[in-house]
Amino acid sequence: ELQPTTLSQQLTDVAELYESHPDVISRQATINIGTIGHVAHGKSSLTRALTQVDTVKFSNEKVNNITIKLGYANAKIFQCTNQQCSSNKETNYYTGKSDSKDDSPCPHCNQPGQLMRHISIIDCPGHDDYMTTMLSGVALMDATMLLVAADQSCPQPQTAEHLQAISIDGSQREIIVAQNKIDLVNHVNAKNNYNQIKKFLSETLYNRELPIVPISAVRNINIDCIINEIMKIPIPKRCLDKPPKFISIRSFDANKSGQGVDELVGGIIGGTLTEGILKIGDIIEIRPGIIETKDGKHKAFPLTTKIISLRAEDNFLRYALPGGLIAIGTLLDPALTKQDRMVGQMIGYPGTLPPIVTKITIKFHILFNKDTEFNRMLTQDLSKIMKTETEILITVSGCNNIAKILSDTNNIKGSGDLVEIEVSKPICIPEGASVAISSKNLSSQSSNWRLIGYGKVVQ
Missing domain, CATH: 3.40.50.300 (P-loop containing nucleotide triphosphate hydrolases)
Known part of the structure; x- marks a missing residue:
């Protein structure tokens, strides 16, 4: 049951909902x-x-x-x-x-x-x-x-x-x-x-x-x-009439040790909506889903499940709009969601999500700040840092992925070069998505990933 201290969230047409609607901000952040x-x-x-x-x-x-x-x-x-x-x-x-x-x-x-x-x-x-x-x-x-x-x-x-x-x-x-x-x-x-x-x-x-x-x-x-x-700060205008796109940034098993069979609940996925509206009862697809690796090759199996609960902190929801961290209760086996196993997944209506890929081409731009030794090193040694077969870290849609460079980068300048990369496991990513790029090959004194540039997915 929804708490009596907040508005009841009687579901209206999408056209009637907006980011500052009293029913919305009563229960969730926007x-x-x-x-x-x-x-x-x-x-x-x-x-x-x-x-x-x-x-x-x-x-x-x-x-x-x-x-x-x-x-x-x-x-x-x-x-x-x-x-x-x-x-x-x-x-x-x-x-x-x-x-x-x-x-x-x-x-x-x-x-x-x-x-x-x-x-x-x-x-x-x-x-x-x-x-x-x-x-x-x-x-x-x-x-x-x-x-x-x-x-x-x-x-x-x-x-x-x-x-x-x-x-x-x-x-x-x-x-x-x-x-x-x-x-x-x-x-x-x-x-x-x-x-x-x-x-x-x-x-x-x-x-x-x-x-x-x-x-x-x-x-x-x-x-x-x-x-x-x-x-x-203006409240961002959201595309509420589009199919929902949800980024998963955490997941867990809410069941306790020794809990009775009748009390068990499905896996919980936490994240944020970027567009659209999710409602209790919606059938959703999770991509790339389960990933199997055999002989160095990956195969992705998207998951389909039903939303049985929505929650924003301690507030239960009937529907969720973009903004804030939303917890989705599902019918998934909790073993699939425990210990953040669903981090990096994209969730939406079946048939509306981007393709699952292992190779992408980005338009790469180097970070530039003339006053730092870090950037001077980047400018001087970019072709060494971004050389073919080098391991890098890409961050896209709130998820970090290990990747390696496939294209020839001997003459890379960092001002819009096309760079082909292969990620270590399948990801769900649309064209036009922004990608942050980090590298370890910058200092013998540290093994930490350092942000070196960014790019847009063009293919």
């Missing part, structure tokens, strides 16, 4: 906002301040106090309509948990508020070791919040690399810059750091004007200003 930036600059702390959810959940994350896997947290944004409210500023926005009532009271005057938005935060790891995890989250982001610590010089290595990463698919995402940890520096140092941020952004984003908000995430300073900037 915009994904990623947190990016260098390690320990406060991405998880800001997520916690906005959503009241701790995204650092795994034991190895807690031990090291860093984000390792992508974290997700939803929040509702309310506006106090009481003009006499003691805290009534320009907008008077505040947030609540995803399952809070749609008229949750203002924390200052205790009067009912008005639900304005439902957002989802994607908390990305900032450590260099987990750059590939961050790249897998880029495909899900509609907008970003760049965290820069005021007590360190700007830019730090992953500050620059993350800013490059969110541009690889050609999207000019809305960016909010949060100058965090202002409680740790004096006024002069905060101002100097602010000027460093301005200079870095002007050189990296070609003088694009971005809001820079000084905050302290752990002390809740100026979080209301961040909410105000979030409210200025």
